[in-house]
Amino acid sequence: MFPTIFTKHTIEFDPSKCVGCGLCYKACFVDVIRWDEENRKPIFKYVEDCEHCFYCQSQCKKEAIRVVPNYASERLLQSFPQYK
Amino acid sequence: MDYKKENLSCDVLIAGGGVGGLTAAIEIKEKNPDLDVLIVEKQTTGYGGKANKGGGVLQYFRPDMSPAEFVKFHVENIGCYLGDQDVMYKYVEMNTEMLEKLISWGCNLPKNPDGSWFVIPTGPMTSMITVDLDITLKMRQRATKLGVRIMDKTTVAEFFVDGDKIAGAAAYSILDGTFYVIKAKYVVVATGSQNYRFASMWSSGRGDGIAAAYRAGAEMRNCEFGNFTQIAKVKSHDEVVFGENNMYNAKGEFITPHFRSYRETDINSNAIREWYWQMLAGTGPVHLEYPEREQESRPAPAEGTDSKEGGAAMARLFDRPYGRQFRMLNTISSQSADQGSMEICPLFIGEQSPIRVDGDMATSIKGMYAIGDCSYTGSAAPGAVPAPPGRNRGSGILNAVFAGIVCGDAIAALKTCGCAPADIPAEKVAAVEEAIYAPLKRTAGHKAKDVIDLVQRAVVPIEQSVYMKEDRMKKAEGIVAEAREASKDLCAEDWHDLLACHEAEAMVTCAEMFYAASEMRKESRGWFLREDYPDIDNKNWLKWIIVQNVDGKMTLHTEDVPIDKYPNKPE
Numbered sequence: 249m250f251p252t253i254f255t256k257h258t259i260e261f262d263p264s265k266c267v268g269c270g271l272c273y274k275a276c277f278v279d280v281i282r283w284d285e286e287n288r289k290p291i292f293k294y295v296e297d298c299e300h301c302f303y304c305q306s307q308c309k310k311e312a313i314r315v316v317p318n319y320a321s322e323r324l325l326q327s328f329p330q331y332k
Numbered sequence: 333m334d335y336k337k338e339n340l341s342c343d344v345l346i347a348g349g350g351v352g353g354l355t356a357a358i359e360i361k362e363k364n365p366d367l368d369v370l371i372v373e374k375q376t377t378g379y380g381g382k383a384n385k386g387g388g389v390l391q392y393f394r395p396d397m398s399p400a401e402f403v404k405f406h407v408e409n410i411g412c413y414l415g416d417q418d419v420m421y422k423y424v425e426m427n428t429e430m431l432e433k434l435i436s437w438g439c440n441l442p443k444n445p446d447g448s449w450f451v452i453p454t455g456p457m458t459s460m461i462t463v464d465l466d467i468t469l470k471m472r473q474r475a476t477k478l479g480v481r482i483m484d485k486t487t488v489a490e491f492f493v494d495g496d497k498i499a500g501a502a503a504y505s506i507l508d509g510t511f512y513v514i515k516a517k518y519v520v521v522a523t524g525s526q527n528y529r530f531a532s533m534w535s536s537g538r539g540d541g542i543a544a545a546y547r548a549g550a551e552m553r554n555c556e557f558g559n560f561t562q563i564a565k566v567k568s569h570d571e572v573v574f575g576e577n578n579m580y581n582a583k584g585e586f587i588t589p590h591f592r593s594y595r596e597t598d599i600n601s602n603a604i605r606e607w608y609w610q611m612l613a614g615t616g617p618v619h620l621e622y623p624e625r626e627q628e629s630r631p632a633p634a635e636g637t638d639s640k641e642g643g644a645a646m647a648r649l650f651d652r653p654y655g656r657q658f659r660m661l662n663t664i665s666s667q668s669a670d671q672g673s674m675e676i677c678p679l680f681i682g683e684q685s686p687i688r689v690d691g692d693m694a695t696s697i698k699g700m701y702a703i704g705d706c707s708y709t710g711s712a713a714p715g716a717v718p719a720p721p722g723r724n725r726g727s728g729i730l731n732a733v734f735a736g737i738v739c740g741d742a743i744a745a746l747k748t749c750g751c752a753p754a755d756i757p758a759e760k761v762a763a764v765e766e767a768i769y770a771p772l773k774r775t776a777g778h779k780a781k782d783v784i785d786l787v788q789r790a791v792v793p794i795e796q797s798v799y800m801k802e803d804r805m806k807k808a809e810g811i812v813a814e815a816r817e818a819s820k821d822l823c824a825e826d827w828h829d830l831l832a833c834h835e836a837e838a839m840v841t842c843a844e845m846f847y848a849a850s851e852m853r854k855e856s857r858g859w860f861l862r863e864d865y866p867d868i869d870n871k872n873w874l875k876w877i878i879v880q881n882v883d884g885k886m887t888l889h890t891e892d893v894p895i896d897k898y899p900n901k902p903e
Contacts (some may be wrong), residue, residue: 253529253781253785253788254426254781269766271534274376274378274379275376275379276375276379277375277376277379277380277381277385277536278373278375278535278536279506279828279831280697292810293828294692294828297532299532299535300532301385301532301533302377302658302661302665303384303385303658305661306654306658306661307350309642312485315661317568317669318566319568319569319666319669322532322569323530323788323792323793324566324569324677324678324679325530325679325680325788325792325793326677326792326794327787327793327795328611328616330566330617331566331677
């Protein structure tokens with residue numbers, strides 16, 4: 249019915265580098281990342297809500313995470329054609 | 333969806349585990365260890381909030397400057413006589429005490445080899461001290477050591493009031509939906525400002541605590557000073573702090589002098605209005621230039637200013653391990669998107685922070701306090717500006733620390749009876765529970781993001797939120813009304829989605845308060861600009877607008893700013 253506000257940022261994750269510290273899960277302030285207790289690995293469950301803050305990436309000491317922003321999927325919403 | 337139910341009890345419930353909530357928790361336990369303090373945080377305490385997302389600067393006032401001098405400067409140039417000058421004075425006076433406290437709590441603040449603070453001058457009468465982004469983690473460690481209980485991934489959804497006194501809150505887990513009824517003698521709201529989920533980094537401020545306080549009947553103040561907007565690169569949306577000093581139009585004309593005659597502490601809404609005028613006149617797009625040869629033509633620093641060029645100062649601000657890494661990741665990514673483009677346009681940030689509090693950070697509901705970014709304009713301390721930075725860079729974290737200490741001291745000093753908090757009637761709990769979980773029971777209706785999209789379409793265009801006029805406000809209000817209607821049948825698929833529904837509803841409430849108060853204020857003052865009332869009106873509008881939910885209806889009235897009792901008065 250209405251256009252949605254989903255972003256299209258992507259999060260690249262290399263499970264072979266992950267040591268299961270859980271810092272990426274704690275760091276995410278918008279609940280994009282959930283935690284798989286059994287396998288001790290992050291689940292990138294709500295990627296469409298990612299705000300590309302890079303906090304998860306900056307916390308990962310093993311460099312297992314890379315956030316790749318898609319800036320074009322974010323809005324400026326100003327009332328001139330090029331900024332809508 | 334099935335969920336468990338649990339009843340909890342504490343002396344002090346703190347909603348929000350950012351820098352403000354942690355400060356209050358630590359201060360209370362240090363002053364009164366017998367009090368049982370519980371922090372309930374929507375995400376993860378120590379990681380949530382804004383303090384650790386790239387800000388990392390604390391306001392610093394030079395020892396050779398008296399608090400009265402800064403208050404005078406702020407009242408005249410930033411707050412435009414709408415501030416509570418007593419609270420602002422107290423904030424400045426406690427500057428060193430706050431910094432020392434942070435160090436005693438384990439936070440890393442830089443000092444020079446001789447023991448003095450490592451200070452970066454920024455603007456007229458202001459300087460900054462950097463603090464690394466682990467500030468809230470250090471504070472969490474301190475709070476835990478003191479015996480503060482912490483519940484993460486749990487959101488406070490509603491407050492219970494018994495007569496005119498707070499009784500507790502309803503909360504739920506965003507992981508498994510567990511419903512918590514939390515009885516508390518005192519409640520501290522520390523849930524941040526309303527940022528309408530728009531700009532990256534700022535988007536965690538979703539106003540749910542503000543809206544819950546409003547529904548509980550707490551008074552709101554200065555709702556109309558709520559839409560901070562920064563300038564940002566068009567391609568990467570990367571904010572350009574101090575970029576307003578270097579704005580050029582498409583004809584190559586240096587347009588900063590149109591709105592600024594000296595280097596101010598931070599961006600002013602006049603810069604945003606200038607961008608709009610340039611675009612309307614067909615002389616856009618606007619871009620930034622930093623030509624060395626023209627440095628002399630830049631607005632000269634105001635008298636007494638030690639300000640350096642923005643870029644160099646900003647680089648020094650990030651000279652710390654966590655901050656440096658953050659900046660590097662952001663810079664590499666945004667530069668690859670910008671590809672050298674210096675085109676800018678406004679980036680809407682929001683920052684509505686209207687919960688009314690007194691000098692102790694107490695709200696109009698007995699036993700309920702509000703601190704940090706949810707009550708910045710509500711405290712009236714800063715006057716006619718949105719929440720931090722509020723044209724006062726470095727005040728965000730430090731204001732939260734200030735409010736947390738003041739509130740913590742007030743609560744720690746209160747006499748408690750030693751008995752358990754009062755019971756909350758079962759029928760009240762049942763009604764709240766039904767309302768909270770209603771979106772999960774609907775199989776059809778609007779999605780949270782439909783509502784958020786509408787609210788953003790109302791508040792984000794700057795001519796509807798920064799440079800306003802009655803007809804444009806009416807248009808925006810119409811969109812907000814549509815959002816309100818859509819919010820009545822919100823449906824959610826899971827707990828994450830349920831939270832989004834409650835945040836969406838909070839955005840509608842905050843936008844409604846913003847437009848109601850904005851229409852009422854028939855003047856321009858500080859950040860607040862109206863095309864149809866372009867001048868400041870000290871004769872009729874040295875007033876605070878108070879918004880309150882009375883029996884489900886939004887009411888507004890004004891109160892005179894008690895200017896006679898303050899040292900600084902308009903001519």
